[in-house]
Amino acid sequence: MTQGRTEAAAWVVVGAPFAVLLYNLASGDYDASPWRFAIRDTGIWALRWTTVAVLVSPFVTLTGLRAIEPARRALGLGAALYGFAHLWFWTRQYAFDWAFLFDEIQRLFLLLGLGTTLLMMPLAATSNDFARRKLGMALWRRIHLLVYPAAGAAWFHFALSIRLGRIELYAHALGLLIALGDRARRMLSKPPVRRA
Numbered sequence: 444m445t446q447g448r449t450e451a452a453a454w455v456v457v458g459a460p461f462a463v464l465l466y467n468l469a470s471g472d473y474d475a476s477p478w479r480f481a482i483r484d485t486g487i488w489a490l491r492w493t494t495v496a497v498l499v500s501p502f503v504t505l506t507g508l509r510a511i512e513p514a515r516r517a518l519g520l521g522a523a524l525y526g527f528a529h530l531w532f533w534t535r536q537y538a539f540d541w542a543f544l545f546d547e548i549q550r551l552f553l554l555l556g557l558g559t560t561l562l563m564m565p566l567a568a569t570s571n572d573f574a575r576r577k578l579g580m581a582l583w584r585r586i587h588l589l590v591y592p593a594a595g596a597a598w599f600h601f602a603l604s605i606r607l608g609r610i611e612l613y614a615h616a617l618g619l620l621i622a623l624g625d626r627a628r629r630m631l632s633k634p635p636v637r638r639a
């Protein structure tokens with residue numbers, strides 16, 4: 444598969460849960476509290492795609508399957524778009540009552556969500572080829588290390604919002620630890636830059 448096709452296929456997969464959500468909203472399946480369901484669905488998929496995105500590198504390290512690397516942009520940008528939609532549904536749930544939302548967001552659990560969203564903004568804004576060329580690979584890579592604190596903050600936000608019995612919480616923690624371990628190993632194994 445060419446790079447473009449791999450990325451296009453990844454976009455289809457990443458977008459599928461959103462299509463299901465829109466279908467459920469339109470068909471009245473979420474009638475009881477549609478915004479609450481929309482918040483839950485977009486939040487969980489934002490986190491799932493974030494975890495899968497950070498696992499692409501360790502997976503390539505392990506398998507040598509570099510062909511899946513172009514999927515990373517769809518996964519990462521898709522995660523950010525789910526995160527932004529999640530925030531939008533939350534503001535929509537409270538009918539954009541900004542004074543109330545401002546009071547609410549000072550709770551630790553929501554502050555962590557806000558922190559994640561803010562960290563995702565530069566990642567989403569620089570996910571295109573133009574930004575990559577303009578910034579240069581070294582700076583672009585440094586900016587994209589923000590995905591790790593973003594994934595960590597998203598995890599804590601998730602942990603504080605649910606009952607700790609949910610197995611998925613631990614699966615994300617394991618995924619994130621594997622990704623961080625792989626990143627640390629690659630950073631440490633890089634030869635030091637020699638100065639003239």
Ligand code: HEM
Pocket residue numbers: 479482483484485486487488489490493522526527529530533553555556557558559560597600601604605
């Ligand atoms: C300002 C930004 C954010 C706000 C205000 C916010 C708000 C919320 C709220 C109110 C819930 C509880 C939903 C419920 O219990 O019915 C929730 C759950 C959740 N949020 Fe966020 N969130 C934000 C950002 C994020 C981001 C960026 C992510 C992931 C990258 C995320 C991931 C999640 C997850 C995984 C859940 C749990 C969903 C579930 O119960 O399965 N949130 N969020």
